[in-house]
Amino acid sequence: MTPAAERRLLQAALCVAVAVPLVTAGIGIVRGAAWLTPGEVPADLDSHFRYLSGIFLALGIAFASCIPGIERNGGRFRLLGAMVVAGGLARLVSALSIGLPSAGHAAGLVMELGVVPLLMLWQARVARRS
Template sequence: MKSKIEIYALQITLAIMGSISLIIGASGIWMGPNNMNKVTVPIRLDNHYRYLSGLALGFGLINWFYIIPRITQAGTIVRMFAFMVFLGGIARAVGFFKLGIMPDTFSLIATISEIFFTPILCYWQARIAQRKDQ
């Protein structure tokens, strides 16, 4: 029984994270970077922002339609996604240090989540999968 509750808790956590990716990705594709501060950005920056928003949307879709229903078997893809998200968090942190700026609240929370929470999520999935195999 405890194992099922833990699986459901992980699935709910992933559903929340996947929903955030879907919302951020879709809004980034639709509105571009101008929705953040209402300034015009160069076309290449807009293009790159929308591309990355498409990746976020794809992460959310794969999370919802592939990972969540197969959470005990999806260890490899969870680790691959976690690694990419972790690297994204490191990239954000590098940017903050190189620019010498304190990030806004959203960016700070995202960076902390990407660097620290993502590995914990990976460990959680591996622990559940290991228990399921026994």
């Protein structure tokens, strides 16, 4: 595969991956913690959930900003990826201490500790080949 074709394939994969934080953060901001927990949600939990959803939205926008010049945005991409991996490690602590989360959050864990590190390695390869 040519370097240009690989770059385009990475950009397409990132477009798909970036949809996850953008969509889920938007839902989290609009619906709050009640989106995941039926019944009454304490105000402090809902406030914190919406705050974290806002950060998640900003993270998705920041990742999206890397896509056009992905081969030149390695530093920013690695920093954002490190933030996602740190969040995944925190989620792993929860899974080990309290139990596995719902399927959606388990999929998030796979994204955070599997897909994002692989995308980071792929970005580094594309940058080297450019």
